[in-house]
Every structure is written in structure tokens, then in C-alpha cells.
Amino acid sequence: MTAAISLHAFAPLRSLLPGGLDAIVIGTSAGGIEALGVLLPALPATLKAAVLVVIHLPRDRPSLLIEIFTKRCALRVEEAEDKKPIEPGVIYFAPPDYHLLVDREEGRPVLALSSDELVQYSRPSIDVLFESAADVYGERLMGMVLTGANQDGAEGLAAVRAAGGIAAVQRPSDAQAAMMPGAALARVPDADYVLTLAEMAGLLAGLQ
Amino acid sequence: MDAQVEVQEAHGPEKDFDIEIQLLLQAVYLKYHSDFRGYAGASLKRRMRAAMAHFGVRTLTQLQDRVLHEADTYPALMNFLTVQVSEMFRDPSYFRALRETVVPILRTYPSLKIWVAGCSTGEEAYSMAILLQEEGLLERSMIYATDINPQALHTAEAGVYDAERLTGFTANHRLSGGRSSLSDYYTAAYGRAVFDKQLKQHLVFSDHSLATDHVFAEMQLVSCRNVLIYFNRPLQDRAIGLFRDSLVRRGFLGIGAKESLRFSQHAGDFEELVREDRIYQMRGVP
Structure with a gap:
């Protein structure tokens, strides 16, 4: 029902962001592939923001994410590589068994990987991505926490919010696994958006 | 000249943290001759936040004071500056x-x-x-x-x-x-x-x-x-x-x-x- 969502409903987002977003960070776990399958294809080819995604997957299986989403998205889809400058309009997935962070090298935002300890039983961890992205992008960042069955992402979303960025959470009743968005909302009760996936897709489709 | 001590625009506590990390690494280098100044920033920051919690300090400046004046602080801090995650036959x-x-x-x-x-x-x-x-x-x-x-x-x-x-x-x-x-x-x-x-x-x-x-x-x-x-x-x-x-x-x-x-x-x-x-x-x- 994406088409039924009027962009006017999201006017606050645009007014918050003269000049737009530099990056969108998305975190999800159980049910995440399906949820990303709704959101990522909705991103317009003209998007100026970079999109960084952490999804918890078993570490020992080869990841087919890049293949799956390349076919379905208007934007380029890549696995994140250490020290690579972050380009606008590219979707980056954290590689399995590594944390993905945003760092700065010579003043430019770059991707960074680490094999530090698990955070919230997870590597990659959503908190690690969100906190580092908040540090680099500040208010020019949107963090989105989707379906999932642990609490990773709650602290990260709080960091995004504290740095002036936008916090969006999938409505727990709409999520395949409500725990992750529930934990995020408990930590960030005044999140900017609490939306169904379809509404989130509408929000993303309206971005430039 | 020294790009590593390039100071970024200071606005807000996050930027203060960046300054404090650089000062701490400089102090470690001058006192203990271990050089962490070329370590990638984002994951180091995360580990330094964990170190602050471990040592019970409010700021990295307080931690720097202890690194300089208490002999047992640096060896303990080393475990936060370096990463000890390893396994046999990894990959x-x-x-x-x-x-x-x-x-x-x-x-x-x-x-x-x-x-x-x-x-x-x-x-x-x-x-x-x-x-x-x-x-x-x-x-x-x-x-x-x-x-x-x-x-x-x-x-x-x-x-x-x-x-x-x-x-x-x-x-x-x-x-x-x-x-x-x-x-x-x-x-x-x-x-x-x-x-x-x-x-x-x-x-x-x-x-x-x-x-x-x-x-x-x-x-x-x-x-x-x-x-x-x-x-x-x-x-x-x-x-x-x-x-x-x-x-x-x-x-x-x-x-x-x-x-x-x-x-x-x-x-x-x-x-x-x-x-x-x-x-x-x-x-x-x-």
C-alpha cells in the first residue's frame, strides 16, 4: 500500500533537513531480509545519501545479500570494504563476522571494519554502526531499526538521536520480530518516526 | 605538518573526545614509547569509551592523568588499546x-x-x-x-x-x-x-x-x-x-x-x- 502514503505525512523530515541526508543506517535481525526487501527497492535512483546496513546472519554461511539486492534495487549494492570512501547513492552491507563502522580518513567519511568482540551477541553489531555513524554524520543521518529478536540497535539509535540525527523505528506490531524495535522505542521513546514497513518505504521513496 | 594531530573544529562534547584521544595517545607515546597515533579512529573511540567505564573515569583527560601518574594504569589500558580477539584456524x-x-x-x-x-x-x-x-x-x-x-x-x-x-x-x-x-x-x-x-x-x-x-x-x-x-x-x-x-x-x-x-x-x-x-x-x- 506504499502508493497510498502521502508524502505530506513526512513533511517534518524534509523541513528538518535542508540539503538532505548524508547517510541512512539500517539495522535488523530476524525477519530482516524480508523487511529490507520492502525498503531497499523503494530507494530512488537519485538518492544522494549513502545507505549502510547491518543484518545479523550466521557467520559461517556465504552471504548472498549482495546478489539478492543488486537485482532488486535501483542503487548500487556492495559489501563494505575497509577504508573505502563512502559514496552517495550506494547501499553497503556489513560483511559477516565483522563490525562495520563509519570513520574519517583525511576528512572524508570512509567505511571501516573491525573484528572486535561481539556487541549484543552480534558481529556485525547495529549499535557499533549507528554510534560511529552518529559521530561522523551528526544531524545529517537517519537511523532505522527494523524487525529483530534482540536488543542490538537501541543504544545506537539513542546515539543517532543524541547527535541530532533522525530516529525511525518499525512499528513493533508490524514487525516479524517485535523485540528489536520494541527495545529501540523503550530507549528512544520520542523517536521521530514509528512506522509500518510500507510507510517506511514511502518515506524512503520520497527522499532525494 | 603532523596530520595525526590535526585538530578538528571543536564544537560539542564529541569533538572534545576527539581532542582528548589525541592527547592521551600522545601521552602514551611520550611516556611509554608505544605509538597508537596511527590507529583507525572509529573503533579506537569505541574501545576508549569502554576503557572509561572500566576505569570509572568521566573523561579521557582523567584517564590521561592516571596513565601519567599511576604506574599500573597503562598496562591495564593496553588491553583496551589493542584487540585480543583471535581463534585457531580462523577463516x-x-x-x-x-x-x-x-x-x-x-x-x-x-x-x-x-x-x-x-x-x-x-x-x-x-x-x-x-x-x-x-x-x-x-x-x-x-x-x-x-x-x-x-x-x-x-x-x-x-x-x-x-x-x-x-x-x-x-x-x-x-x-x-x-x-x-x-x-x-x-x-x-x-x-x-x-x-x-x-x-x-x-x-x-x-x-x-x-x-x-x-x-x-x-x-x-x-x-x-x-x-x-x-x-x-x-x-x-x-x-x-x-x-x-x-x-x-x-x-x-x-x-x-x-x-x-x-x-x-x-x-x-x-x-x-x-x-x-x-x-x-x-x-x-x-
């Missing part, structure tokens, strides 16, 4: 590729020197020793395993690991093409596994910094995995330059599964040997 396909592609050439040398750089608590060094033993090469090999963290080196030297980790190690070893049983190489008792003295005769653990120290021997193989991701580009280049200068003509370099020489100024000195396992070979002198 089994890397070890399989070493067996299949590198070992046949190593066989042609009468004696072998191998450098495991950034060995942390030793898991990778023991993995290398076991692999060489299985391939019949350990007797003629010396493995130099280096790190900057003395406590990690101490653990590595002891070669004692929690028995609960053995299941994972054993699975990795099998996937790496292991020809023997991992249990041939350790004795398990009281929840711990003690690795063989016979392996240790071919292992030398020592303190070496990729940031400040130099080449110390001529190697046939350098293995340095998941270390370069913690370095900024200039420090990565220094480390890769050291590896190049350590290697014999047509020597081998293995790096982490998600690391690359592509962005290095020394990339041209190496050719990709096994692309997906990040094994490189030095080009011959033209």
Missing part, C-alpha cells in the same frame, strides 16, 4: 589455501622463517605451527610471532586456552584441511587445553611494533591478519612496507579476509596469488 579457507598454494613452494627451501605479525594471544601462531607439522615442514621452520601487548604475548607463550573454545578450533582445523586430529597437539585438563612443547620449540614470541620497529629477519612467509584494519592508511603503508622489506624474493604475504593491498602505495610490489583468501606473492626483481 579455515585461508589455511587451506596456504596448504595448497604456498606449502609446495615452501618445501623447496632448506630452512624456513615465518612471521606472524600481530599475533595477540597466539592462536594463529599455534595454528601455523600445527599446519607446518602436518605438512612435514615444522622441523626446518622457525615462526616469529610478534605483538605489542606484553600480556597477550605472555598468554601466547603459555599456549593455554579455555577448553570450551576447542570445539570451534577443532571444526576450523578440520575445514582447513587438517591431516591429523587437533587433539594430538594439546593436553586437556581442568577446563584448559595446554598446547605441546614440541610446537613451542619452533615458536618465538616477541615484542615488536609495526608502528615503530623495523625489519628483523628475512622471511619466506608473513601472515598478518585482521591487524591492518585497525590502522589508518599511513600506518598500513608502513606495515606493508615492513612486510615487503622482510620477504625474500617471491616471498608470500597473507592478510585478513576483508583486508586489501589495493589502497596501499606498495600494492605494485605484490601480485595476487589467491584472491579470495588474500594471499599475495612478492613480484620478482624486474
